[in-house]
Amino acid sequence: MNEIYCQGCGAEIQTSHPEQPGYAPPSALEREDVICKRCFRLKHYNEVQDVPYNADDFLEMLHQISDTKGLIIQLVDIFDFNGSFISGLKRLTGNNPVILVGNKMDVLPKSVNHEKVKHWLKRSAKEQGLIVEDVFLISAEKNQGITNLSQAMDQYRKGGDVYVVGTTNVGKSTFINTLISNTSGEKDAITTSYFPGTTLGFIDIPLDENSSLFDTPGVIQRHQMAHYVSEQDLKVITPRREVKPKIYQLNEAQTLYFGGLARLDFESGSRTSFVCYFSNELHIHRTKLEKADDLYQNHLGELLVPPDSRTMEKLPPLKKQTFRIKEDKTDIVFSGLGWITVPEGHINVTVHVPEGVKVSLRESLI
Ligand code: GDP
Numbered sequence: 424m425n426e427i428y429c430q431g432c433g434a435e436i437q438t439s440h441p442e443q444p445g446y447a448p449p450s451a452l453e454r455e456d457v458i459c460k461r462c463f464r465l466k467h468y469n470e471v472q473d474v475p476y477n478a479d480d481f482l483e484m485l486h487q488i489s490d491t492k493g494l495i496i497q498l499v500d501i502f503d504f505n506g507s508f509i510s511g512l513k514r515l516t517g518n519n520p521v522i523l524v525g526n527k528m529d530v531l532p533k534s535v536n537h538e539k540v541k542h543w544l545k546r547s548a549k550e551q552g553l554i555v556e557d558v559f560l561i562s563a564e565k566n567q568g569i570t571n572l573s574q575a576m577d578q579y580r581k582g583g584d585v586y587v588v589g590t591t592n593v594g595k596s597t598f599i600n601t602l603i604s605n606t607s608g609e610k611d612a613i614t615t616s617y618f619p620g621t622t623l624g625f626i627d628i629p630l631d632e633n634s635s636l637f638d639t640p641g642v643i644q645r646h647q648m649a650h651y652v653s654e655q656d657l658k659v660i661t662p663r664r665e666v667k668p669k670i671y672q673l674n675e676a677q678t679l680y681f682g683g684l685a686r687l688d689f690e691s692g693s694r695t696s697f698v699c700y701f702s703n704e705l706h707i708h709r710t711k712l713e714k715a716d717d718l719y720q721n722h723l724g725e726l727l728v729p730p731d732s733r734t735m736e737k738l739p740p741l742k743k744q745t746f747r748i749k750e751d752k753t754d755i756v757f758s759g760l761g762w763i764t765v766p767e768g769h770i771n772v773t774v775h776v777p778e779g780v781k782v783s784l785r786e787s788l789i
Contacts, residue, residue, distance in 0.1 A: 427452070431462030433638065481642045482515060485588060488639070489517030494580040496572075497553075498589035498598060501525040501540065501560070502662065505758035505781040506647035507590045510551050516586070520579055523548055523555040524572060526594040529562035530662040532700060539788045563598035569605060584634050591641035592649050599638050603628065646779040648759025651738050652684070656729035660684065660760060662702040668764075669699045669707055678715040680708040683727030685757050685776045686719075686741065688712050692748075692770025701761035705729075739778040747771050752787035764789060 427436040434445035436457055445459050488495065495516050500507040504525075512521065525544050528537070541558040548555050557575055561568035576585060589595040628636045644650075649657055659682070671679060673689045679697065680686050682705055687697070689712075699707055708727060710718055719741075724730055730738050746755065748768050755774065756762040758781040765772075766787075774782050 427457050429459040429462055430456045431458040434459055482511075485509075485515045485639055485642065488519065488586050488588075489515060491519075491584065493519055493584035493586050493637075494576065495519050495521040496524055496576065496585060496587045497521055497555075498524045498526050498587065498593045498595050499544070500593045500759075501527050501531065501544075502761065503593075503647060503649075503759040504544065504547055504756075505783065506644055506649070507593045508548065508551060509588060509590060509642055509644075512588070513553050516588070519586075520556045521553060522572075522575065522579060523553075523558045524598075525558065525560045526563050526598060527662075528560040528567060529565045530664065530666055532666050532668060534668075535788045539786070543785055543788065561598070563594045563601050566601050566605070569598075569601055573602065573605070580634070582634060585630065585636040586639055587636065588639045589641060590644045590647060592647065593641075595638065595641060599628065599636070602636070646758075646781065648684075648777075648780055651734065651777050651780070652729060653731055653733035656731055656734045659704045659729050660702050662761075664703060666700050666761070667703055669701075671697045671699065671707070671709060673697055673709075676712040678710050678712045680710065680715070680718070680727050681705055681757070681760060682729045683719065683723045684729060684738075685760055685774065685780075686715065687755070687763065688715065688773040688775075690745070690771040690773055695765065695767050695770060698764040698766070699761065700764070705761075741775040742778045743773050743775045744782055745771065745773045746782075746784060748784070750786070752789070754785045754787050756783045756785055758782070 428434065429436055429445055436447050436452070436459060437443065437445050438447060438449045438452070440446055441460070446461070447457060447459050451457055497509065497512060509515070523544055525540060531540070537560055540560060545555060545558050556579060559568055559572045559575065561572055587595055587599060628638065630636050648660065652660065672694065674694050675689055675691050678686060678688045679699070681701060701707070706728065719727065724732060724735055748765050748770050750768045751766060753765050753768060754762045755765065755772065757774070757776060764787050776782055
């Protein structure tokens with residue numbers, strides 16, 4: 424039997440292991456464009472099935488790129504740089520040039536300075552050992568910034584291949600669909616989903632007679648917030664529209680809870696405002712520091728939601744970390760959730776996030 428690949432995700436079709444990637448019932452093989460059961464369900468019922476996957480296999484697949492020549496487009500989620508950046512990309516892809524693309528710019532508040540975002544992305548990549556040729560901001564879904572990026576792609580690839588890489592859920596499928604529909608008018612050529620882990624193989628999209636754009640597997644990062652929460656909660660914490668800042672004036676010894684997924688304690692400093700940029704649907708709860716632990720013990724999953732009951736089963740315990748904020752206009756970034764802008768420095772805060780979720784400071788983007 425010739426190997427057949429799923430038209431949706433690119434996984435090799437197999438008919439013997441329903442729990443594994445690429446499974447299709449034997450009857451499906453009679454059709455012309457075979458898609459795996461998982462993509463079938465996604466396409467027709469908008470329902471994603473979990474299949475077990477191995478992060479090492481994905482990285483091994485990406486490593487194949489280092490033996491070839493081509494331009495690498497690394498997509499990251501602007502709201503989750505640390506969760507969506509593939510560390511070790513340099514090692515995985517060899518000396519190929521890399522363009523870094525920040526996706527989901529449509530949810531950035533209008534007040535955000537795009538040049539500052541690009542600068543921050545570039546610097547963050549460099550801190551992780553990756554020098555990039557260029558940085559672009561796009562919205563794959565709203566088709567913003569794609570024309571500029573396409574032009575740069577043609578310039579940098581010099582007639583060669585393009586490899587699009589990214590962790591699951593950064594919007595890689597959406598991006599490629601948009602690219603395809605911009606050039607060919609074809610809609611939804613590749614499966615998209617709400618949930619991580621859809622893109623399971625290399626999909627080959629011809630650019631011209633001699634070169635292709637390859638959609639590579641979505642690498643899974645364990646510390647992505649998306650892996651800790653249920654599908655329902657992911658919808659709550661993922662901004663879908665432009666994020667509206669919520670401002671809290673706090674005194675020392677006050678606490679903010681972001682649902683029950685993160686917490687900020689204002690330890691010391693004079694009264695100041697905390698400008699919170701999170702999904703508009705994520706409820707922020709203010710309390711006194713002295714009551715904060717009790718509130719968590721007694722009301723997690725009720726007053727403090729998300730987490731819902733399914734998330735609570737897998738959510739790691741909160742870990743705390745204290746920061747001295749020295750500079751004015753500093754952002755405290757909760758990877759995968761959002762950020763808080765602190766307009767005035769010289770304060771001490773303690774943040775609590777699920778173990779593995781990264782918190783970092785950056786110069787404010789506003
Ligand atoms: P993949 O796993 O990287 O292939 O990601 P998908 O293309 O399946 O997208 C993951 C999620 O991000 C889906 O819920 C998309 O609707 C959403 N998404 C993708 N692109 C954008 C974008 O430009 N803006 C916003 N707000 N959401 C996006």
